[in-house]
Amino acid sequence: MLSVTRIRQDFPILKRKINGHPLVYFDNAATSQKPQIVIDAIKNYYENYNANVHRGVHTLANEATMAYEESREKIKKFINAKSTKEIIFTKNDTEAINLVAYAWGRNHLKKGDEILLSVTEHHSNLVPWQILAKEKGAKLKFIDIDKEGNLDLNSFIKNLNSKTKLVALVWISNTLGTINPVAKLIKLSHQNGSLVLIDGAQYVPHQQTNVQKIDCDFLVFTGHKMLGPMGTGVLYAKEKILEEMPPFLAGGDMIREVYLEKTIYNDLPYKFEAGTPNVGDFIALGTATTYLNSVGLLQIRDHEKKLTLYTLKKMSEIKNVEIYGPSDVNNRGGIVAFNIAGVHPHDVASIFDDYGIAIRSGHHCTMPLHQRLKLTASCRASFYLYNTTDEIDCLLNAILKVKKVFGVK
Amino acid sequence: MNIYFEQIIDLYQHPRNFGRLKKPTVSHEEVNVFCGDKIRMDLGIKNDQIIDVAFGGSGCAISIASASLLTDMVHGKKLALVKKITKENLLQSLNIELTPTRLKCAWLSWEVLQKALKKL
Numbered sequence: 408m409l410s411v412t413r414i415r416q417d418f419p420i421l422k423r424k425i426n427g428h429p430l431v432y433f434d435n436a437a438t439s440q441k442p443q444i445v446i447d448a449i450k451n452y453y454e455n456y457n458a459n460v461h462r463g464v465h466t467l468a469n470e471a472t473m474a475y476e477e478s479r480e481k482i483k484k485f486i487n488a489k490s491t492k493e494i495i496f497t498k499n500d501t502e503a504i505n506l507v508a509y510a511w512g513r514n515h516l517k518k519g520d521e522i523l524l525s526v527t528e529h530h531s532n533l534v535p536w537q538i539l540a541k542e543k544g545a546k547l548k549f550i551d552i553d554k555e556g557n558l559d560l561n562s563f564i565k566n567l568n569s570k571t572k573l574v575a576l577v578w579i580s581n582t583l584g585t586i587n588p589v590a591k592l593i594k595l596s597h598q599n600g601s602l603v604l605i606d607g608a609q610y611v612p613h614q615q616t617n618v619q620k621i622d623c624d625f626l627v628f629t630g631h632k633m634l635g636p637m638g639t640g641v642l643y644a645k646e647k648i649l650e651e652m653p654p655f656l657a658g659g660d661m662i663r664e665v666y667l668e669k670t671i672y673n674d675l676p677y678k679f680e681a682g683t684p685n686v687g688d689f690i691a692l693g694t695a696t697t698y699l700n701s702v703g704l705l706q707i708r709d710h711e712k713k714l715t716l717y718t719l720k721k722m723s724e725i726k727n728v729e730i731y732g733p734s735d736v737n738n739r740g741g742i743v744a745f746n747i748a749g750v751h752p753h754d755v756a757s758i759f760d761d762y763g764i765a766i767r768s769g770h771h772c773t774m775p776l777h778q779r780l781k782l783t784a785s786c787r788a789s790f791y792l793y794n795t796t797d798e799i800d801c802l803l804n805a806i807l808k809v810k811k812v813f814g815v816k
Numbered sequence: 817m818n819i820y821f822e823q824i825i826d827l828y829q830h831p832r833n834f835g836r837l838k839k840p841t842v843s844h845e846e847v848n849v850f851c852g853d854k855i856r857m858d859l860g861i862k863n864d865q866i867i868d869v870a871f872g873g874s875g876c877a878i879s880i881a882s883a884s885l886l887t888d889m890v891h892g893k894k895l896a897l898v899k900k901i902t903k904e905n906l907l908q909s910l911n912i913e914l915t916p917t918r919l920k921c922a923w924l925s926w927e928v929l930q931k932a933l934k935k936l
């Protein structure tokens with residue numbers, strides 16, 4: 408069991424009042440809040456050992472480099488990668504996907520090849536592939552979903568063929584909350600000779616990740632959704648694949664020897680990290696993983712499961728509220744998208760804000776999924792370790808308030 | 817901050833000039849990139865005067881109420897006058913205070929109108 412009361416004390420922002428009400432933060436799928444030790448890690452870095460990494464011999468440079476590389480080690484452990492050579496730091500999840508599309512895609516795709524995605528992808532796992540496909544004359548194929556928003560396995564198998572070079576899939580849908588059975592899909596893809604990229608933006612922060620177990624070729628995730636600072640993204644890729652890939656961005660740090668006409672690239676992972684990195688924030692991301700481990704990922708998942716179950720049960724008792732996504736919380740992360748009949752999600756979110764409740768409204772960067780569901784927009788509440796059932800009661804109450812304002816029965 | 821006054825809810829639930837014109841002189845649709853909401857406006861113009869107007873689309877209470885008010889404001893007006901309507905004029909008739917993101921909702925219909933007029 409989580410001691411949520413104790414955990415909440417670690418997050419200074421949770422003391423805030425919004426419009427006279429205690430903040431109820433249910434926009435965790437957009438970004439998580441940060442515990443004091445993460446904020447302190449950034450402060451400590453800038454106050455005590457700020458220096459550029461990998462290039463100085465002075466004390467500060469050594470300390471900064473050591474802390475930065477220690478953070479890489481922590482992240483390697485957090486997802487159980489084999490080696491820190493497989494951990495590449497990027498700006499965010501989006502940049503990590505673009506890195507793969509650019510450095511791997513441009514060298515491995517040819518005319519007529521196919522990339523298999525799902526209709527639930529976040530725009531960041533769709534647009535880079537659209538651009539790549541257009542450039543290469545390749546084709547995008549899409550796995551459909553069933554009525555509850557689970558991936559349709561038949562649609563997956565039907566679309567997987569000898570032309571499929573890459574399967575790029577979201578692990579947990581940021582709109583429906585669906586947990587995709589990635590281990591099984593990766594196995595089938597590998598049997599077909601396709602590589603697999605998993606978008607772990609909504610999974611890695613909330614559940615125990617083991618890249619060796621699921622055997623993905625690429626995993627991307629983003630630090631700001633897992634208690635870490637913004638501007639910290641991670642690309643995991645198997646060492647062998649990274650070795651064969653040309654660099655993404657070019658310049659300092661990614662080189663070994665430079666001559667006027669040619670350059671010998673640096674070893675992994677530095678080959679893919681050009682220029683001065685976001686040192687302080689990545690150190691703080693390492694601290695965030697320490698914090699998450701101290702609470703326990705299994706406990707966090709368990710807690711979110713309870714919150715989700717409670718929400719689904721209570722919300723479905725309210726008339727004229729439509730809920731999207733799987734009904735079985737075993738297949739669902741702590742994300743609940745819904746609509747109140749006749750009320751636009753923006754208006755719902757505005758009224759919620761009057762009561763201090765932060766939710767997301769709109770298409771959540773999944774326009775094609777909304778089109779597939781025949782919706783223009785939805786409301787989304789998403790949970791994390793510091794949320795409580797009392798807060799969910801606030802949300803349920805606020806739904807009643809919205810219905811009253813708009814005269815919904 | 818309460819912005820959901822009766823007038824707004826009423827305009828949202830019973831928008832005026834909602835629908836399509838059979839033969840619009842000009843028609844334009846815009847999407848609010850922030851949320852995907854869409855507003856389309858059809859204008860029927862004769863002798864530099866808007867003789868008929870209709871709008872459609874999907875949006876929040878603020879964007880629909882605002883489009884409803886704007887279409888009322890321009891109906892029967894000379895184009896020269898319509899071109900003088902500012903975003904602030906529209907906000908005044910909405911008579912609510914909005915945060916920057918919600919201002920985009922209120923202004924969407926105004927932008928649609930401006931772009932429609934540019935097509936003439």
Ligand SMILES: Cc1ncc(COP(=O)(O)O)c(C=O)c1O
Pocket residue numbers: 436437499500501502529531532577579580581606608609629772
């Ligand atoms: C599933 C998914 N993929 C990708 C992203 C993009 O993350 P970022 O904006 O940090 O690049 C998000 C979050 O916005 C997401 O939920």
